[in-house]
Amino acid sequence: MAKLFFRYAAMNAGKSTALLQVAHNYEERGHQVRLFTAAVDDRYGHGLITSRLGPQRAAESFTAETDFLALNAERPGVACFLVDEAQFLTKRQVWSLHELAHIHNVPVICYGLRTDFQGELFTGSATLLALADEMDEMKTICDCGRKATMNMRVDANNRKVTEGAQVEIGGNARYRSVCGRCFRQA
Template identity: 85%
Template sequence: MAKLFFRYAAMNAGKSTALLQVAHNYEERGHQVRLFTSGVDDRYGVGFITSRLGPKREAEVFDKDTDFLALNAAQPGIACFLIDEAQFLTKAQVWALHQLAHIGNTPAICYGLRTDFQGELFEGSATLLALADEMDEMKTICDCGRKATMNMRVDAGNRKVTQGAQVEIGGNARYRSVCGRCFRQS
């Protein structure tokens, strides 16, 4: 039986690298997968899943109007849906991926952030936490050596930003993965 998976972590934990490895493993065994990433994330160009380690691969782009059930119906025989930047999924899309797994018997493995820079859940992450059959927290570390669980937005002077839009795309120059203590003390 197929499942809906949510693999989450703070930034820089290797989520995209892990997704690319899973895709490779399926394809190496002759299975066809569909890779998706959010059109919101343009750090490495729209339509690419890119690891900080170097591997990069083209992917389909999803936005708030993407209908995963229709896409699956249009291309039968897909062994797995792999979703990067899953925090940007809508509630309805997560429900559709749940249906895809449980009714369509196609696993959906979603990789993304759990919370934003203010410690608030993203819509997609909240729904994945509610519906996922299996959840795995991927680990990374804070500068202090503890497990990083938070994403701290910083300004040009490396000072913590506490206000602003939930979504502001950026890499290491805009965000730091930190533990709860460092998040609170900054």
């Protein structure tokens, strides 16, 4: 029986790298996979899953209107759906991915952030936390050496930003992975 997986972490934990490795493992064994990334995240170009380590691969972009069940019906026989930046999924899309796993027997592995820069759950992450059959926290570390669990947005002077839109695409220049203590003390 297929499952819906959610692999989450703070930024810089290697989520995209892990996704690319899973895709490679399936394909090396002759299986087809479908890779998806959020259209809103264009840091490295549109429709690309890119690891900070360098590996990059084309992927299908999803928006709030993407219908994963229809996409599966258009191209049956896919062994696994892999979704990067899963925090940007809608509640409806996570339910569709849950159906894809449990009714259509296609494993779905989602990678994403759990919370935003204010410590609030993203809609996609909240729904994945509720519905995923298996969840794995991927680890990274804070500058202080503790496990990083938070994503802190910073300004041009590296000061913590506490207000603003939930989504502001950016990499290391805009965000830092920090532990709860450093998040609170910043």
